Amino acid sequence: MSVENVDVLIIGAGPSGSVAASYLHKKGLKVKVVEKNLFPRFVIGESLLPRCMDHFEEVELLDCLKKRDYEVKDGARFLRGDEVCNFDFSKKHTKGWDWTWQVPRADFDKTLTDELITRGVDISFEEEVIAVDFNEDGFSETTIKNKLGERNTVSAKYIIDSSGYGRVLPRLLDLEKSSELLNQSSIFTHVKDINRPEGWEGTRITFDVIDLRTWLWVIPFSSGVTSIGYVGSTEFLESFKGTSSEKLKAMLKLSNYYSERFEGVEFQFKPIEISNYSKSVKQLYGKGYVLTGNSAEFLDPVFSSGVTFATESALLAAKLITKSLQKKTVDWEVEYSDYMKKGVDVFATYVKEWYTGNLQKLFFHKPENPEIKKQICSVLAGYVWDETNPFVKNHHRLVKAVAHVIDMEKEKSE
Ligand code: FAD
Structure with missing residues (x-):
């Protein structure tokens, strides 16, 4: 058994781990990334937010991504029956990026790690963290198992846990906490999008609202493949019977807008199911460690915030x-x-307000209020720390309050 000494051990080579590794390596620290899988590997989280472009740019990972020609995402569309709500990231309250990408994550994550490897970052694939011991000062000894079953130890001054749903430290240190969000689940796959219409309509990322708790995502990639996923209450999704393919096919029929486009289209892999996807923890850091990305917290896919939080937290953790x-x-x-x-x-x-229906009232209300729309658009672009935005600063009450006004207007007109 060998022992290796590093300044920082990073668990997981997703976007969170890669952004942290890039920053720390640039600062001249000795970093090691340990990744359980061999890349490319599939992972969900394909619709990015403009805010994460700031992070990739800051750690000089944007240029390698630009070369991949991913589908540009410059807004998002929400549908509910015949109602349409389009957000355009160039019309938002906060200054900042007004576009990002829709990315197949296998390729995206491998592009990031390939770039880091060419810069000399030590990334070990097919090695899994199985145990961690901390001493009183926060120095750690981590046991890593390789694919042959051999065990090695890494001593580190700090650990960044970017293990996503692996949730390595939350499990080992008993940090798991139930999420306060509703029990929602998801089922998703990729399809060769043979019926994709030409132009904007074909490539626009869309969220098709089936009912209050239930919706479908359609995320077209530049390769002609499209990611489709269904989200709903765990109870509702469990009411579908059969194989995961049979279940997703039955769910797709509930979308008036998309059922024809995806009728009979072959799934590229057996749809994957994730039950009760929201995750939380009791604390985000401790002596000698910090949790970033999904290992720390995952809310809900409805506003595509996962990767952006993963990179925001990773960059901040690396700086600190x-x-x-x-x-x-x-x-x-x-x-x-x-x-x-x-x-x-x-x-x-x-x-929360999406699933109470209050936010849906704001999204689909006509005529639109351009000022409110710009402010909400900034939130949807990931600029959620900008307190000049009333929809950030007063988020607890403003969505509710505007929804209430809409209800009163409706009552008056009836
Ligand atoms: P990951 O990308 O999951 O990377 C973690 C890595 O750690 C993995 O490669 C894993 O192999 C490795 N690992 C795990 N355990 C170990 C171990 N013991 N030892 C070593 N390595 C380990 N986010 C968005 O931004 N947009 C979306 O559209 C979106 N859609 C989603 C839809 C659903 C249904 C769900 C559930 C999530 C969605 N997300 C979305 C969230 C997104 O998947 C995550 O937020 C994002 O991938 C987090 O990145 P990460 O780097 O923290 O973790």
């Missing part, structure tokens, strides 16, 4: 670790936990 290793004081509670929770709280309100 660098500061700490330079012997500067870091207040992890304020500088990391409070900051991340602020953004998570904003999105959590939007997710």
